Amino acid sequence: MKDKVIVVTGAGNGIGRAIAMLLGAQGAKVVVNDLGSSGSGNGHDSGPASTVAQAITAAGGIAVPDTHSVAASDSAAAIVRTAIDHFGRIDGVVNNAGILRDRIFHKMSDDEWQGVIDVHLNGAYYVSRAAAPYFKEQQSGVFVHMTSSAGLIGNFGQANYAAAKLGIVALSKSIALDMARFNVRSNCIAPFAWSRLIGTLPSETDAEKRRLARMQAMTPEQVAPVAVFLASEAGRDVNGQILAVRGNELIVMSQPRPVMSVHRAEGWTLDSLAEHAVPAMRRAFTPLDRSPDVFNWDPI
Numbered sequence: 001m002k003d004k005v006i007v008v009t010g011a012g013n014g015i016g017r018a019i020a021m022l023l024g025a026q027g028a029k030v031v032v033n034d035l036g037s038s039g040s041g042n043g044h045d046s047g048p049a050s051t052v053a054q055a056i057t058a059a060g061g062i063a064v065p066d067t068h069s070v071a072a073s074d075s076a077a078a079i080v081r082t083a084i085d086h087f088g089r090i091d092g093v094v095n096n097a098g099i100l101r102d103r104i105f106h107k108m109s110d111d112e113w114q115g116v117i118d119v120h121l122n123g124a125y126y127v128s129r130a131a132a133p134y135f136k137e138q139q140s141g142v143f144v145h146m147t148s149s150a151g152l153i154g155n156f157g158q159a160n161y162a163a164a165k166l167g168i169v170a171l172s173k174s175i176a177l178d179m180a181r182f183n184v185r186s187n188c189i190a191p192f193a194w195s196r197l198i199g200t201l202p203s204e205t206d207a208e209k210r211r212l213a214r215m216q217a218m219t220p221e222q223v224a225p226v227a228v229f230l231a232s233e234a235g236r237d238v239n240g241q242i243l244a245v246r247g248n249e250l251i252v253m254s255q256p257r258p259v260m261s262v263h264r265a266e267g268w269t270l271d272s273l274a275e276h277a278v279p280a281m282r283r284a285f286t287p288l289d290r291s292p293d294v295f296n297w298d299p300i
Contacts, residue, residue: 001232002027005087007079009033009070009127010097012048014195015146018220019094019227020052024061026228031083032056033066033097041099041115070097070123073130080130092142092231093131095124095168102157113160120164124171128186132175135184143186144230145172147242149291152190152253156290169242173255176240187230190244190253191223192299207292218247218299226250247299260284 006023010016012034023030032053036045049065056063066082068075083090099119101112124145135141150158151165168188175186194216223245229235230243244251262280264272287293 001228003029004091004231005029005031005083005089006092006094006231007031007033007066007083007090007127007131008094008096009079009123011052011094012036015191015193015220015223015227016094016096017048017052018224019096020063021056021059022221022224022228023231024056024063025059026232027061028231029087030056030061030063031066031079031086032063033068033070033079033082035067035069035097037099039099040101041119070095070127071118073126076123076126077130079127080134084134089138090131090134091140092144093127094227094231095127095143095145097123098146100158100161102161104157105159108159116160117164117167120161121167121171124168128171128175132179132184135179136182139183141179141182141184142231142235143172143175143184144227145169145186145188147172147188147190149190149192149244149295152242152244153289153291153294155292169255172242173240180239185230185236185239187235187238187240188242189223189226189230190242191220192244192246192295193218193220193223195220214299222247246295249300 001023006028008016008020008023008030011020011032020030020032032049034049036048037043046067049067053063053065064082064086066079068078070076080090097119099116101116103112128143131141145168147168148161148165151162151169155162172186172188192215226243226245230238242253242255244253260281262277268277
């Protein structure tokens with residue numbers, strides 16, 4: 001990673017901070033981006049970005065803070081310009097910025113929906129789009145995007161977050177397909193780790209308390225090496241993938257593929273769909289699971 005210029009969004013706390021610190025320790029020049037808002041996206045504070053940039057510098061690395069928002073095209077482009085203005089190039093983007101505004105679906109407001117979509121999905125697009133011309137011109141570059149099992153599998157009260165995080169998977173795959181010809185890679189990480197955002201999740205029932213205790217056992221520092229590896233030349237053979245990091249476990253997540261089909265030469269009717277198609281295919285249906293149902297063992 002020596003002398004590679006990497007932008008990390010949402011790098012003032014948690015996973016983003018751990019990634020930025022490890023990048024700095026590995027010799028990268030880091031743009032530490034963080035708006036400094038609350039976990040729900042309110043407010044603005046330059047402190048988190050400056051603190052992390054100073055910590056990287058104090059440890060012998062090179063970093064600059066940036067406090068632009070990812071949630072608008074112009075300000076996201078300004079994040080990339082920070083890299084260009086300070087270091088003359090950009091080699092990678094880690095799209096990590098995020099907020100939570102959880103609400104059961106029938107009570108979710110338009111603002112709760114739009115705010116989360118703007119930061120996670122639109123933010124990943126805006127920053128990536130701003131960096132893409134530089135990557136094309138120099139015939140190299142890498143994107144690492146943070147997705148979530150909430151989108152890959154499902155969870156209660158997170159329709160906005162889940163939709164954004166699954167949208168990021170499709171965005172990443174499309175970038176990988178479109179830009180592979182320019183030696184540009186794009187991958188997703190689904191991180192399991194205790195963070196400021198996870199700390200806002202409810203812990204009222206015994207099941208919720210057990211889940212949070214499980215999350216507390218997993219640290220941002222266990223996610224950071226995977227992100228840095230994917231951003232490095234050592235990860236050049238990994239493209240268009242989704243990796244889950246759960247403690248010391250590294251998991252390749254599946255991507256949608258056909259699992260079963262049935263046909264009728266004469267076509268389908270309402271009756272034959274009910275009497276033939278659904279009974280035949282039911283065994284291949286995906287259960288209505290949530291993330292804790294699928295990842296139900298203690299992290300290693």
